[in-house]
Amino acid sequence: MTTKAYGATAADKPVAALDIDRRAPGANDVQIDIAYCGVCHSDLHTVRSEWPGTLYPCVPGHEIVGRVTAVGSDVSGFKVGDTVGVGCLVGSCQHCASCDEGLEQYCTNGFVGTYNGRTADAPGHTLGGYSQRIVVDKKFVLHIRHPQEQLAAVAPLLCAGITTYSPLRHWGAGPGKKIGVVGIGGLGHMGIKLAHAMGAHVVAFTTSESKREEARKLGADEVVISKDPAQMKAHAGSFDFILNTVAASHNLDAFTTLLKRDGTLCLVGVPEHAHPSPAVFNLIFGRKAIAGSLIGGIAETQEMLDFCAEHGIVADIEMIDAQGIEAAYERMLKSDVKYRFVIDTATM
Incomplete structure (x- = not known):
């Protein structure tokens, strides 16, 4: 045909x-x-x-x-x-x-x-x-x-939604959890909406002060300008999970230091050039993890679509x-x- x-x-x-x-x-x-x-x-x-x-x-x-x-x-x-x-x-x-x-x-x-x-x-x-x-x-x-x-x-x-939903679900985003979302773009804006709807305390990370108000409108409880060392330091050791949607090579240590013991930094963006090698010290002293996640299976994608329909979430x-x-x-x-x-x- x-x-x-x-x-x-x-x-x-x-x-x-x-x-x-x-x-x-x-x-x-x-x-x-x-x-x-x-x-x-x-x-x-x-x-x-x-x-x-x-x-x-x-x-x-x-x-x-x-x-x-x-x-x-x-x-x-x-x-x-x-x-x-x-x-x-x-x-x-x-x-x-x-x-x-x-x-x-x-x-x-x-x-x-x-x-x-x-x-x-x-x-x-x-x-x-x-x-x-x-x-x-x-x-x-x-x-x-x-x-x-x-x-x-x-x-x-069908892509941006499930790419962010799957890791948020897998690592237990919900009430009582402090969740970070790095980057406010096609993936990041969905991550903020979904983590908020799941009941987590959501912190958005952006390099741009101009995106502060946008991030709040999407559902972020707090917004951190990641280029500001003082703002970053104020959140040290406090995150259960950070979803990193940025697809450009950058220093991951800035975010692993923000994780609690047993916290996870999950990457869903694929950079053109590799990230600088992370400091192992940050991981060992806190049993922290850097992980990745790829879209989602069919059953979970259906679950995500139903969740979004129930909560009125779209891109x-x-x-x-x-x-x-x-x-x-x-x-x-x-x-x-x-x-x-x-x-x-x-x-x-």
Whole structure:
């Protein structure tokens, strides 16, 4: 089935209109007409081959919201007309220890990404959500329960939302816990909203004084300017957990010193260049940990979507036309968005 899409044919080519083919729905498939697709930094890194292994043509997009238009004969739980989402995963082995535990993102045999993942479908790799339509195995389709008027702002939850929700849940954010969120961008603004809704005491870290009021509006109880040594020192040894969303190389010691005994600094941003090696002293004298977290499994992503629907949480977005993707990429590089671009697929 020929479908209109936006993608690139080479690393040095701009994202532009393409025609792609989607498979006919099989017995276990759900066909979705895409209404909105969020724009993630991963899209930019992949389409421009800033990360290794990009396959072309590359159609990015893994923050997908749309409506079911067909279901396979063996599909239950979804019907034509349902509002659904698709996140970063469209396949995994389904039989390793991680998959058995509903942690498909850690599939021992490698998950299949929503774009740039190996597949039997032409052209041999998956093509993502910058398109009018997608066909996905039922196991990787999610129910969206937000009202119609919020659907565009729901799209970024499928990546930015679950990327922050999963570590907050895993490390027990909630009442009585002091939680830090480093960086107030696409990921960080979701981390603040979610930690606040979970009932934690939330402290936002930013290098910019101008973001103080924004962070409070998002749900931060306190805001610390991380460039100010006095403000940082005032919080030494007081955090249960710090979620670090910054994707630029920086000194992690500034944050490990803020952790309580047994506290964890969790990284979810991947810098282009490695962070400076952290001081081991800070970790040993306090049994502290530096950890990482990758998106979330399908069950947890559904849990996150339901939690957000219950608490009225969506991303702060700016809607763009498909023709404006390249301009949006350039603005993303300058952090000139509050806080996530979303493509209106009707403009294709």
